[in-house]
Every structure is written in C-alpha cells, then in structure tokens.
Amino acid sequence: MRSDRNQSAPLGVKLAAAAGLLFLHLPILLIFVYAFTTEEKSYQWPPPGFTLDWLSVTWNRPDVWTALGLSVKVAVVSTTIALVLGTLCAAAVSGTKFFGREVVSLLVILPIALPGIITGIALRSAFNLADIPFSFWTIILGHATFCVVVVYNNAVARFRRTSGSLVEASMDLGADGFQTFRHVILPNIGTALLAGGMLAFALSFDEVIVTTFTAGQQQTLPIWMLEELVRPRQRPVTNVVAMVVVLVTFLPILAAYYLTREGDQVAGSGK
Amino acid sequence: MTSAVSFENVSRHFGAVRAVDAVDLDIRPGEFFAMLGPSGSGKTTCLRLIAGFEQPTGGSISIFGERAEGVPPYRRNVNTVFQDYALFPHLNVLDNVAYGLMVKGVSRAERGRQAEEALKLVQLPGYGARKPGQLSGGQRQRVALARALVNKPRVLLLDEPLGALDLKLRENMQEELKLLQRALGITFVFVTHDQGEALSMADRVAVFNDGRIMQVGAPQDIYERPQSRFVADFVGSSNVLPPEFVARHGGARRWASLRPEKIRLGEANGAGVSGTVRARSFLGATNRVTVEAEGVRLHAVVPAGLPLPDDGAETRLSWSPADLHLMEEA
C-alpha cells in the first residue's frame, strides 16, 4: 500500500501512537539510567548518584564474557540451522502445491504458536527418555526449532512477491537448477533471509524459557541475568549488559531495515 | 522442409481444464507466427509447451525436427520474452542481457561485448549500468528482447510483449519488432489477444478458442474468410449474421459475416434492410453507426465526412452480395 497521500494522521492517532511508543521506551530508558547508578544492591528511585564504574566492572567480569560467548555461539548456530530449514521449507511450500502443504506450514508455525515452556519441557523429557545429556547441542535443538518460523515467514513472503517467471526466465536463458538457485533465487531472497536471520538471532539471543529446560547447567546470557538479578549485588552489571546489547544491535537493525526495504522495491519493480 | 515447431495432436490438461486440447500445428522456419485468442484460450500454455515450462499430457512436440519431450527449458535453443518481462531485479541491464552467456560460461569481456551489441540492436546503447527499476515500460520490453536475442535462439517466443505498453508506444514497438524479425530471420511466435496486432504483424495467425485452434492462415484469410462464427466475431469487428437473416436477404441458410465497412447506409425508404439507429461513435477517420434491424444489431462504418443518420432515426442498410461471406459453420 502506498501511504495515504498527503494526508497527515488525525490528532488522536498521533497522540495514541506517541503514547504507545513512549510506553515502549520509558522502561528501556530506565534500564540505561540504572546502568550508571552508584547504588548496587537494590535500585532506589531516584538514584542516589551516577557513576561510570559499572562499565569497567562489567568488562572485568569473566562470567559475563562466558555467558555472552555461549549466547552468541548458540544464536549463530541456531540462526544458521533455522536459515537452512526455513528456506527449504519456504521454497517447498511456495514453489509447488502438494498434498499436506497446509500441514507443513502449520508445523513450522507450531513452535512459536505454542508457549515456550511446552517446547522446553517436551524437549527436556525427550532428552531424558533418550538419555541425551545436556550440552551445547541440546540448547541449539530448542532454539533452532522456534527460530525456523521467522526465517520461514520472511522467506515465504519474499517468494510470494518474487515473480515465478524469474526462475523460468533463468531456465529459459540456459541456466540449470543449480545456476538458477545461485544466480537468481539466492540474490532475490537474500535480504529477506537477512531480516529473518536477524529476527531469529534476536529471538535466540534473548530466550530464557526454553533455554531453562534445555541448558542443564550452562549459562546463556539471559540465564546468567536471571541468576544475577536475583542477587542484590552488582545489579547494575546486568543493566550495563542489557544496554550494551541494545546499543550494539542498533546499527544491524537499521541496516536490515534498509536492506529489506530496498529489496522489496527492486522485487516489485520487476514488473 | 522441417517445421520450426511442430505439434502433433498435443494436449495439456490441468485436471479437468483442457488448456490445450489435441492441437496440430506447424510453424515454418523464419516466419512471424501469431497466436490470437481470447483470455484463457490456451495461447500461453502453447508457448510454455514450446519453451519447455510445461509438458504435454498427450501428443508430441518437435523443434526443428527434434523431439522436445523431457528436455528441460535450459537445453532448448528457444528463448522467451515474458509478458511481464521477468527482468532480474538484482542485476543491471547489462548483466540481465549477458545472463544467458554467463551461465554458458562465456568470458566476462566477451559477454559484455555481445550484450552491448544486443543493446544497440534494441536501441538502448549505454543503458547497461541501469537497474531494471530505473527503466520505463517500453525500455524494459527492449531489454527483455535483447536478453533473449543475445542467445541467438532458433525460435523466439513472445507472450503479449506489448500488452503492458500504452497505445502510442505499442504502435512503435510493433513496427520495430517486425523489422527486427525480418532482419534476423529468426522464427517468432507471438501471443496476443489483440486482433489488430495479430493481423498487422504476423505472416500467419492461429486463432485459439477453448484450447483448440479454430483457424490458421494468413491475416487476409482470417479476416476476410473466417470459417466459423467465433473467428468472424473475434477477428475484426465483423457483423455475424444468423442463418435466418442471411436466408431472407439473398444468401443461403447459413451463418455469414459482413464487414462493417461494406455496409452502405441509405434513406429510410431506399433499397435494403431497414433498421433503427441505436448509437453512433466517432472513430476519427470514420464513424461507426449501430443499427438494429430485424432483431439483429449491425455495425456500419462510414468514412468521416459523409452524412450520419440521427440517433433513433430509421435507416436502410444495403451491401453487395459478394461481400456477404458465408461460413462453413452451419
């Protein structure tokens, strides 16, 4: 849809949207504020004073780095698996009509449509039954499962928008299946995969509930935070970590936005 | 001489839908062949059968004498200009044109040279660096053409390539396409639902209806000697006259077609069939008058400048018997 031409929003909509955004962001601002408070045990309002010390304290905490390392590794591997599985599924579902197509799309959506705790204890009891000890890979198993859907959704949407005649045009011009995939399909769904991958990464990176059940004693960053937030000691460290994560992800999010947007425009202009 | 494309009793059914139904067809090498027909009549499906995007459910297809069944599109020396052009949005114009050469492994320098040449051929030299999104419809159409031609196909398939262009541009492209085909000598198979386009461009026309070919022939044949009501009705804006009417006014008891420009309008009490004027439209060089006579609606085309009867007025229609074309269809 093009935006309503030259019309500005009614005042009510503007106010409600502004209030909604404010609601979304004030608590995050608070997280930032408490990354600099001088008081460490419990958060007082207003903060008694401000300090930059927590930045260096955080930097020097080895447990932060281990948890961060594990979270990044988990997110990268889960996202990669989700990219492969989600793309395959999307390609199959949008490329052809086959019996059970609906079932497949439902199956992909299920892990995100069912509460995480169900995924969590289902996998956990399966691990128990199969005598699989908790490991890096048990975490991955959980995360990749619910990450598939975001990649799938993005890829399906793009496949739907990408004219099927592009693939035919490629084959018509002499490219076999592999060449067509390499030179036409991949470049056209690339940005959608990027956006889906980013969302998958975010989902994995911040996941607590499923992880609680599949991690055993390993600590991903959110699990570490949960532990840390219960302890009235150096609580601002968690805020510093949360703040840094937001700041560090700012640019990739923006980049993904512009990439997918441009992708859409180009895809739409093939007509 | 072997045909460029030959269909022997070819069918393509989709479940209950008979998109193409027992079609026999021979397209001659080097000819400009048009497939004409209303929407859903199976034209695109025929083209896709030639290109290899569809497999026949019955019959057999050969291209220059070689059997084509089971051969994937990328192994057929046939190229297509798609209705929506299907330009690769992520590649610039030059890379689009060079695509077929690239997948064949032609070196970058060489394919750049050939693509540049093809762009020159379609009068877009120097546009190589643009993205398809930055071109107008007519320009995209030419890029699609260059992209197909650069592969030197033996048959070029065009699926309503001018459908998305506006009238003015379309007329120009019609002329250009025809000149190009003459110059290259490549067999062109051209799909359209616009009878004017088919008549003015093609060497031969096949008229499709409901998955079947109703008539194949030179444009004049089709226009002047339609074999069936459908063809008469669809090609040109002929008046199709029912057997009773024809029987009453000098012909046999058969369906007949009567071209509007052959009808003369006269005084209400002159000779011929009398009727009431229902509408008049100005067509520029001519005026079209719609007359209702004996329950049949007839169109007469009168050169501009001649006097026109008023709306609602009584008038008489007359024609010379030779212009009444009796059809084979009973």
Place this chain on the structure above:
Amino acid sequence: MTSAVSFENVSRHFGAVRAVDAVDLDIRPGEFFAMLGPSGSGKTTCLRLIAGFEQPTGGSISIFGERAEGVPPYRRNVNTVFQDYALFPHLNVLDNVAYGLMVKGVSRAERGRQAEEALKLVQLPGYGARKPGQLSGGQRQRVALARALVNKPRVLLLDEPLGALDLKLRENMQEELKLLQRALGITFVFVTHDQGEALSMADRVAVFNDGRIMQVGAPQDIYERPQSRFVADFVGSSNVLPPEFVARHGGARRWASLRPEKIRLGEANGAGVSGTVRARSFLGATNRVTVEAEGVRLHAVVPAGLPLPDDGAETRLSWSPADLHLMEEA
C-alpha cells in the same frame, strides 16, 4: 447555466512537480467529458481534485456552483469509479454496492433493494452474494460502477475504468457506459490515455500534457483541427509535418497535420512527393503503408482491396491542399 465542475486557474504542485498547472476548465451538466493525455500528464490528479482526495495548491474549484475547497470527499455528492475498482475485498458484491447507503444510515432492507436495482442496471442481477475475488475483470468494473451509481451522484468520475479489460470486453463496456450515461443524465468525467476511447465516447475531450490542458473541444474538433503538434501527434495517428516540408509542398511555413486516410499513393512518376515504402501492415479493413519521403516518415492508410506498392519500392504521395491542416503552433 452553472457548470457541473469548474476549475479556475487550478494548480496542484507536489514540490517541484507541477501535476496540474493553472488549469481552467468548465464541464457542462449532463455531458460526457473525457480527459485524454499521456501518462503523467495530470489527468488522475485533476480527477482527485474534483473528488476531494487532493486539495489545490492554487486556484479554486466549484461543483455545481458551490466552492469545493476544504470539503472532504465524503461530503461531496460526487462518486468515483477507480481504475483498479477498489472494491472492498471483505464485503460481498451486494454490501459493496450498498456501502454508500449504509454509511448514510439507510435501513438494511431498503439499501438491499436499491443495491439490487443498481446491480440490475449494470446487468449483474443475482451476483450480490459473491465476493469481489470471484468476479472477472469486466464484472468487477460493473460492480464498481453500480457502487458509485447507487448514490445518485451529480458527477461521476471514472479513472481509466476500462484500462484493465481486454479489447473485446472494452468495446462492449464502452457502448454500455455511453448508453447508461445517456439514460441517467449524470455528468460523467472520464479519464483515459486511449485516444480512440476518448473520441468515440465523449461529448467533449480535454487533451492534457504536462499538467496543462492543450485543447478542449468536441472529438471532431480535436481530431480534425488540432491546435498544436502535441495534440495532432497524440490524437489519431496523424502525420505531423515540419514547417519546411509544409512550405515546400503548398502550405505556409507552419507545422501541419495530415491524416493518413487523406494521402493517396500513386505511380512513382506521378504527381506529389516521392518516397520509399518502408513497411506495410494489414489492418483488416485497410492497409497502412509507411513511406519515407524527404526525411519524413509518413503513414498512408489505403482501403483493403486497392493495390499496395512493394516494400522498398518508390512511390508518390499526394493529397488535396484542403486536407493539410495548418496548426496554430509555429
């Protein structure tokens, strides 16, 4: 008599783009008015100004004598048939047609009755329960028409309502629309970029270019007496002749238009201008011959049946001086 729609020096600029630029316009009550022009010439913007979707950046608009500025679309007794129909996909056909009555608070029974009647008017009785997605293009077009007409607007705006239909259907709809307009007596303002459509349907035509009106007049006026090169070129397929050419062959040193059907082709050594035949196309009732003469490309239209010169042959073109229309543009 007050105009149905009147523009006084109306402009609509989008930043640097002058979509509509200082336009004066009077549309008479009950007339079928066409806006004709190439893509981007400002036709849609004009229509949107009348409907109230756009506000003029300059000048003033009145509808039946009442100033329209600042009046939102839903308070104008003007309705629009959108180019892509803009049917509500979540409502069935009946509810689509009854929409305008519903928002006015007409009772369910009454609006059902009126909508059913409107559907009958556009020859779709009994289609009420279908969803728009289940209709063909032509049927959707009629629903859009019924949806607008049911509100009994004083002015009906149609933005290329036939653009998406195929030729055959389009011709039928042209006739139906015109009959309907005659019957209802509502002012129709009709946008198109198809000159044939504008000429055959409208009482008067405004030719747009670049946000300005180049000429307003009856179809014959526009076709036979274009005031500018642009109009001559755009309306009909007239030959536009440069001043030097005109000066050499009997006219003043002015741009002139010469209609192709007025050109006679003769023996290479007869009277007139000599040239080379470049192309010939069969148009059904006529043939068009493209001739290059003194560096100018000319089209001549010859009735079918008359002999045609061969491609590449020399020929002579002649016309009677009265048919050479000198334009105001220098």
Place this chain on the structure above:
Amino acid sequence: QEMLKELGKGEGQVNIVAWPGYIERGESDKAYDWVTSFEKQTGCKVNVKTAATSDEMVALMNEGGFDLVTASGDASLRLVAGKRVQPINTDLIPSWKTVDERLQNAPWFTVDKVHYGVPYQWGPNVLMYNTNVFKEAPKSWNIVFEPMDFPDGKPNKGRIQAYDGPIHIADASNYLMAHKPELGIKDPYELNEDQYKAALDLLRVQRTLVGRYWHDAMIQVDDFKNEGVVASGSWPFQVNLLKSEKQPIASTIPEEGATGWADTTMMHVEAAHPNCAYMWLEHSLEPKLQGDLAAWFGSNPAVPAACKGNELLGEEGCKTNGFEDFDKIKFWRTPVSKCASQSECVPYYRWVSDYIAVIGGR
C-alpha cells in the same frame, strides 16, 4: 555405587547446590570468605548454584550435574529414597568426630546407621520485623496469621509475607499447637486430616493478608526495602543482610517457638568430582568456616568448637543464634503418611498441591 575407600587427587572443581548465603567467597562482604582459601589449598574450583526451596534442590539433584547439596531435613530423606545421594565414608573426613553429638546420627540423614551426608548448619525460622513499626519485638506469630492493626495504627493487610513453599504449612501447625491445643497436634509435620484442615484454614486467612509470598531470600530483602513489607517469617540470613544495609530490621523467635532447619551436605550418587567433594566435606567442618558461616547466616554451627574464639561470631554468637535451643526447634522434615505420633498423616504431595491451592485463593 560403592563408597569411596580412599581419597585421591582433586579433580579441579566441585559443583554445589546450596542455599543462598551458604557458600561465600567474599563477594558480598570481604570478611566472609570460606571458598578462596579452599580453592587455593586443594586446587578445586567451587561452583555454586543457589536454590530457593527444598523442592528446587531435589529437582536440581534429580537433574544431575552436581557433586554436593546442602539439603534441609525436608529434602534429605527424599534424596536418599530417590537414590540421588550416596553414603559417606566418614573415615575419609577426619573432622567427623568434632561434629555436634546431637547431630551425628540425626535421623534426617542417617538411614540404617549409614550416613548420607555431613551436617553443615542449623537454625530457626525467625520472625523478621521492621523496628520502626514494632518498637518492641512481637511476642507471637499471630501478627503474620491473624488480621490486626500493627502498632503504627495501620492494618497488617498487605504488609506481611509468608514463605512460598509447602513446608510453610508446618509453621501454621506450629502456631495452632499453641493456640488450638484441642486439635491435639503433637508434631507440626505429622497432621491428621482434621489438623491439616485447620492449618489450611489458618493459611487461607493469611492469604488475605499477604500481597506476595516470598520465594527468593534476596527478593524478600528487596520487598522489605521497596514494597512496604514489615513482618514475615524469614531466615536469619535476610535479617543480617538488611541490618548490614542499615535497615530498621530485627528478628525474634516468638513464644510459640519456631520451625527450623538442619542442613546436611550430601553427595550425588553420580558425583563427577568425588575427591574434591570429600575435600569440601572436610573443609566444611573447619571451626573457622562453621563460625564465620554462623555469623553470616545467623545460624548455628554443626561443630561446637566453632562457638569459641570466632572473631566474626563473637563469644555470645552461638547463644544469640539459639545454640542451646536445639530441642525447641521443630526441624523441617518431609511429611509422610506413616507417621509416628498418630495412625495416619497427610503426606507431602498433598501439602504441595494444597498449598498451591491456598495461595491461589482456594
């Protein structure tokens, strides 16, 4: 699995499930550190996972991956019955003989004369209160069980807390033992249907007074600071923590007496680091550690020698923490249906579901 016969080399680490505050390495307060030296001496790195309730401890041990757990009496026998812990070879723990005689053969970790652990600490569940509201120590647990106005004139509704664990039913029974003798409760962990029902009824009244139940010790500390909570059953640990932050907090054991806990360090059947685990068990009995911990947590040492000469605990420390009141404390145990004091008692699994129901408002 066989008991270890002799001590080998340390495996480099030991994983312990512990109550919060039980294993300190000077991070909360530099003075309280009984881990660093152990790690230096033995080369066994200590990894701690804290648990908020006994149920959580059992769950963590069921899950595995740990060597040791500081189990309370209501968890220890469950762990033994579930075969989650292994017998301890006391010969490998030289300090075993220094353990308080009252504890050496305590029934909550000794089954058929086999020891399934080493006593660690014990103490009462105290009544913690805000001294701004209570100028004098409250005398009865009634302030957290009955609706009333507090000395500051405002009602107790919303300003008290209770423990979010089924074992809290025992606190209610203990209160009823004193206030409804006609019920005939002899032991708060052994309730027949009527007694049990009375306890639940009391807890239902309490539900109307409690805003949120406390689950994590640290969260309770927050709630006393930020949520206006002024009285609650608690552990001495929270009391000490709040006091150290200069909060107006004190604690008492009211006249009804108190439930309490006696914790035992137990070893997982599949402990991956048994040598380090044994080293920790020996270390855990050092008088210095025992005294420091008692001072830190407000508990009592399992080694009487620790009461003397500990700088942090002070000479009176053990007395303050109730070292002499051992017999008055009703230590946490797992309620079972075959109970000693009457023919049939309500078993623990019903405590679990019914307590959830009470908190849910049933």
Place this chain on the structure above:
Amino acid sequence: MSASAVIPAHAPAILPSRGGIAGALSDTFWRRPKVLLFLMLLPPLLWLGIVYLGSLFALLLQSFFSIDEFSGLINRQFTLKTYGDLFQAANLDIIIRTVVMAASVTLASAVVAFPIAYYAARFARGKWKALFYLGIMLPLWSSYLVKIYAWKLILAKEGILTWFLDKLHLGWLLDAWLSLPYVGGNSLSVSFTGTFIVFVYVWLPYMILPIQAALERVPGNLVEASSDLGASPGQTFRNVLFPLALPGIVAGSIFTFSLTLGDYIIPQIIGTSRLFIGQAVYAQQGTAGNIPLAAAFTVVPVVIMGFYLWGAKRMGAFDAL
C-alpha cells in the same frame, strides 16, 4: 534498428545435457520435481516432524502416566488419574486465571498496538518510517528479563510510579485503583494489574508488527473509495480498515496469547503469588517432580492454541504472521 550485429548461427535446436553430476541432477530434478520437493522437505520435516512433534507427543503421553504418591516416582501405566488431578478446583482456577489474563493482555495489546501500527503503516514516511521501525524493534532486542526488572522498579510500592504520582498529587488515584477487588492489591507490583501491564508491555512489539504488515497491505484507494462513498473517517475505520487489519490482529494475538499462556517468569516477579499455567508447569515438573501433572497442564495451552490456530487459519491470519 540495425540487424547486422546479431545473426543467428545454426546451432542445434536441442542442446545435449551439460553432463557431470550437477547437470544430471538438475535434469533429474526438472523431470521429477517431486523428488526435489521431497529432498527439500526432508530436513525440516525430520527436525520439526520427528524431533519436535516427537518430543511433544512423548510429553503428552506422560500425561497419561501417574506419579506414585509415596516415592514420587513415575508409574508408567496408562491412567486418566492425572487428568482428574488437573481438573481439581485449584488447578481449574489456575487455568481460568491464565486464560482470562491472556485474553485481556491480547485485547489490550491490540488496542495499544493499533495506533502505533496504523501510524507506522499509513502515515510515517522516510525517516519517520525508519524511526518507527527502530522504535518497535529495539524493545524487541532489549533483554526481556531486564525489562521486567525495570518494571518492578516502576511498579513497586516505593517505586517510580508512586513517586511520580505523589509529585503530581495523584497518589489517591493509585490507591483507589489498588483498593479494587481482583485487580488491586497492596501495590501494583503485587497485583494482577501489575502482571497485566508487564505482559502487555513485553509482548507489544509482537502485536504491532503483524498489524502493521496487514495495514500496509490494505490498498490506499480502499480508504479513498470509502470516503468517496460518503463514509466519515470513523466509518471508514470501522467498516474498511479494521476488518482488513483483523487478520493482522489475529496473527499478533497468536503471539500475545500463547506467550502469556506459557510465561512463568513475569507472574513470578510481578504478581500476587497466585500461579499461572506456566508457573504451574514449571513447579510441577521442576520443584514437585510431578511430570505427569506438568504434562497434563501443558495439554491445556496445546488445546487452546489448537483451536486458536484453527480459527486464525480460517481468517487468513497466517499470511499476516
């Protein structure tokens, strides 16, 4: 056009197969697209269909086992006893409480999300559009846990909201609300109101994104058509925009509803100590070790979401996900 440049060579009309494994495979896949389809579906189906669904069924199976009351060990014999336990009044309370909360959270999220999505989809352009995108994505990227704790500070009795309202002399407003039955409590952080606010906050972006996507797909000229036919902006909203955004709302509600059904962290940190399904599952499997009852509890969201998805599918909400 000059034609001299491209002159067709007389190449064969049908080219030979390219050869090699890739060529042969490509030909095979083209000839037998079902094989390709099968190969594409195999990995995701193995993963989701076997690993995930398998685990899920294994879990559901456990709900037909029971726990031995004495030893706490699982008795692997088919029984419906656990379901009997599930339908005890206290557990029904938990289920109803959770479903009511999930429904309210969903409704409120939709109300709060709509204007944001609406503005972002239909009015924001250029920089503003990017800004809105960031404004919605950033909260999604900030730690879920830290956000919850931030809310704890806001909602606590001595927290920021009280402080702020006191400054505005509006403390009485809060007190009045807190004195209400059910939704009130001693402070917002120990009330259902608090739980509700935090749920809405945390899941809001999951609601905004699909609504925005749905609104972006509504052709602008439908709004114009409605207005053209005499509908005021309010009527246009009710009769056109809202019905067309509904699939997006339903898609968003799949997230908000399901996430609320299963969350156990938020109600534990902000709430009344009354359990929600997620907490009950967590407690039954973790602390009580009663896997069969935990499994039976999970059946509830599975069934609810099953119906929900079925309805959503019929409304075409999956396309808006």
